Each structure stands twice: as structure tokens, then as C-alpha cells.
Amino acid sequence: MSKERINEWALLRGFAFLAVVMQHSIGEYIYRSGIIQADSIMLGMLYHFTRFGTLTFVFLAGAILFYQYGDGRPYRSVIFRRIGDIYIPFVVWTIIYWIVMQWIFKVPLLRADSVQDIVGQLFAPTNGYHLWFVIMIFQFYLLFPLFRWLGKQFGTHVLAHRSSKQQQQRIIIMLVVIGIVYGWIMWLCYYAMPTWTVEGIWKIVLEHRTSEFIFYFFYFVLGGICGSAIQRWRAVMLKILPWTALAFGIMYIWLGYDLLRFDPVAINLNVSTYLKPTTFIAVVSHMLLMYGLALILVERKGVIVRFLKWCGRYSFGGYLSHALILMGVSYFTRQITMPGLNLIMTILTFMVVAPTAIALTSFLSRLPGGQWLTGSAGKKSKPAIPSHTTRPSSTLPQDS
Numbered sequence: 001m002s003k004e005r006i007n008e009w010a011l012l013r014g015f016a017f018l019a020v021v022m023q024h025s026i027g028e029y030i031y032r033s034g035i036i037q038a039d040s041i042m043l044g045m046l047y048h049f050t051r052f053g054t055l056t057f058v059f060l061a062g063a064i065l066f067y068q069y070g071d072g073r074p075y076r077s078v079i080f081r082r083i084g085d086i087y088i089p090f091v092v093w094t095i096i097y098w099i100v101m102q103w104i105f106k107v108p109l110l111r112a113d114s115v116q117d118i119v120g121q122l123f124a125p126t127n128g129y130h131l132w133f134v135i136m137i138f139q140f141y142l143l144f145p146l147f148r149w150l151g152k153q154f155g156t157h158v159l160a161h162r163s164s165k166q167q168q169q170r171i172i173i174m175l176v177v178i179g180i181v182y183g184w185i186m187w188l189c190y191y192a193m194p195t196w197t198v199e200g201i202w203k204i205v206l207e208h209r210t211s212e213f214i215f216y217f218f219y220f221v222l223g224g225i226c227g228s229a230i231q232r233w234r235a236v237m238l239k240i241l242p243w244t245a246l247a248f249g250i251m252y253i254w255l256g257y258d259l260l261r262f263d264p265v266a267i268n269l270n271v272s273t274y275l276k277p278t279t280f281i282a283v284v285s286h287m288l289l290m291y292g293l294a295l296i297l298v299e300r301k302g303v304i305v306r307f308l309k310w311c312g313r314y315s316f317g318g319y320l321s322h323a324l325i326l327m328g329v330s331y332f333t334r335q336i337t338m339p340g341l342n343l344i345m346t347i348l349t350f351m352v353v354a355p356t357a358i359a360l361t362s363f364l365s366r367l368p369g370g371q372w373l374t375g376s377a378g379k380k381s382k383p384a385i386p387s388h389t390t391r392p393s394s395t396l397p398q399d400s
Helices: 007-029 037-047 052-069 076-104 114-123 132-159 164-195 201-207 217-228 230-239 241-262 277-297 303-313 315-333 342-365
Strands: none
Touching: 007 037, 007 052, 007 277, 007 303, 007 315, 007 342, 037 241, 037 342, 052 132, 052 217, 052 277, 076 114, 076 132, 076 315, 132 164, 132 217, 164 217, 164 277, 217 230, 217 277, 230 241, 230 277, 241 277, 277 303, 303 315, 303 342, 315 342
8 A cells, every 4th residue: 555645756756857857858958060159158157067967866766665564564465566567658658769769860670680789779779869858767666675675774784772862873874884985886887987998798788887786886775764754854854954055055066167178169968977986976965955845845735836746746757758858859950050049948948848847748648548558647646744743752764
């Protein structure tokens, strides 16, 4: 039986989805020939406001799984539902993107290697450049029992029979230690691994590290802490909101400096890859900042809040489909000469693609068999837990 929904998570999903669409819209226009330096720099600066998007979905996966199943409830049947909700739509959209790319490049669909090509896309998608994320996030669903067991061991051996203050201190220490280890892994990814010469299985691991769970585990663990003690998490997020804003402001300047130092003329967005220590710090601070803002917004009513909830409700299907819509919009804009208009066209494209992708997902979810394209989008949830609910008396990681 599902627990009550957490309203701010819908807003956070909405923020994350919009950030992803803006990120990909920027990627479409920043590398076009003839872009002026001012547009290039501004798009690079705007890009750093979007970096939290994709990794927020990893955080939310951890939060939802630990909130729903962290107390030891049976999980085996859930993984089969997740296959239907996540992996089947991924397979369908992989085939759709494959067909579209064959049509664009005028390649026959029925070839001797067609099946092999499609199977290859299921493991290393290139036609749908954003589909790598589904492969990565699904690994966390498969490995959740391991993460849950580790969390239980931590609660039993480290947190049990401790005061609330002592528990909080130990959780912070644990996060700092894991953060240092993860930061070291990010340092290896960005500065060391590109120079390594390896063969066999290790070569495959290094070449596909951007879609392997181990390189994103910190965000999942952070989400697990959120989902295991939602009321205390809310209180902390509001308390540290000024500090997360300050931290993100500092890291935003740092990332911008790094970007311009690398090349002030031809901006290279790969400088701000996810697998980099400075990006890691920036993303975490930005993510926590957005969580605090979501807690403030969720208590209010208005068009913006309703729009964010709408985006959050259909975010998975919107994520799968938005690249196809962006491809369609770009087909027309690539025929336009636009010196000095790249920034404006990016924003206009974003304003078209984001709501169109969500509206398409909403429509498809209502069709017979639509769940194979959109996952569980649109399913009814239980009433929400108000974000102002009194904190429970239990000091254990799992809320009572």
C-alpha cells in the first residue's frame, strides 16, 4: 500500500524537468556557427542554472524508494512494476528515436543489422542522447535492496539508542565522509581516468562511466536520508536555506570562471560535466536550495505552482519525449540565420518544448496502452502530507 504523497516532490520534479529541457535547448543553440560571443557567454551562464536537473531525479528516486520501502516492506513485486513503469517506456522510446534517426539519414529500416543496432541502443543509446539516464537510474531500482540493507545496518549499529542530537551528528559525519569519497571519485573521473590505458572489462566500464550508478550514488544516498526522515529533513532544509543559497552563489561564480578560463570565445559546456568535483558541490548546493524553495512554494497557490505540479506529474514521459519535440523545432530553426539571436531562440524553444512535451505526455497517458509510452504518469496518489506537519517524536531514521 502506497503512503501519502509528498507535495514538494512534485514541484521539485517540475523544476528538474524544466532544467533538463533548458539544458538541452542551450545545447542545441550554443554550438551553432556564427554565434556571437555575448550569446555564447550568456548561454554558458544560463547553463549552470540547469545542472541540478538530471541529478535531482536521482535524489528523488532515493527519496521515494526509502520513503515507501525503507521500513522493510516487500520490494520484489515493486521491481516488476518498475519494469513496466520505467524500462518498457524506455524501450519503446528507444525504438521511436531509432526509427526517426533512420528516417532523417534516409537509412532503410529493414536491414540485416537492424535488430543488432536497436539492441545496441538499449545498452548505449546515441539516437536519444538523453536516454542514458534511464539506464543509469534503473540500476538504483535494481540495487535498492542493497542500499536498504546498508541503511538498516547504519541505523542499527550507529544510530540506535542515541539522542536526536547525536543521531544528527552521526548522519552529518556519514554524509561528509561519503561526500569526500564521492568527490575523490569525481576527481578521478575528470582528471585521472581520461589518461588511463586499460583493456577488457575495465575499458568498457571507463567508456560508459557516465551511465553507471556508482558515479551518481551520493545523490541517491542523500535522497534516501530525505525519504527516511521527511519531517526533520524539511525543517533542516528551511533552516539552512540562506546557506545553500550562499553556497550555490559561490559555486555558480566558480563554474562560470572555469568555463570562461577554458575558452572565453568558443564556450565548451563539457567543462561543467557532472563527473567533476566542482560541479558536484554546485549541484548539491543548488539541489538543496531548490528543495527549500519548493517547501515555500508548496504552501501557496497560483499559476506557477500549478504549472510546476503539472510538469512534475508528467515529468518522466516529458523527459522521454522532449528531445523529439526539440528535434522538430530545431529542424525549422536551423534554416534560419540568427546572428545575435541564439539566446532569444534558446528561450523561445524552451518555452515551446517544455509545455508541449508535458501536454503530449498527458494526452498519451489517457490513451489505451498509453502507459507503455508514459510510464505511471497521471496515476492517482493518496492525499499529501502537509509540509508543516509536526515533527514526529521518533529519532530513528525512519519516520513513524
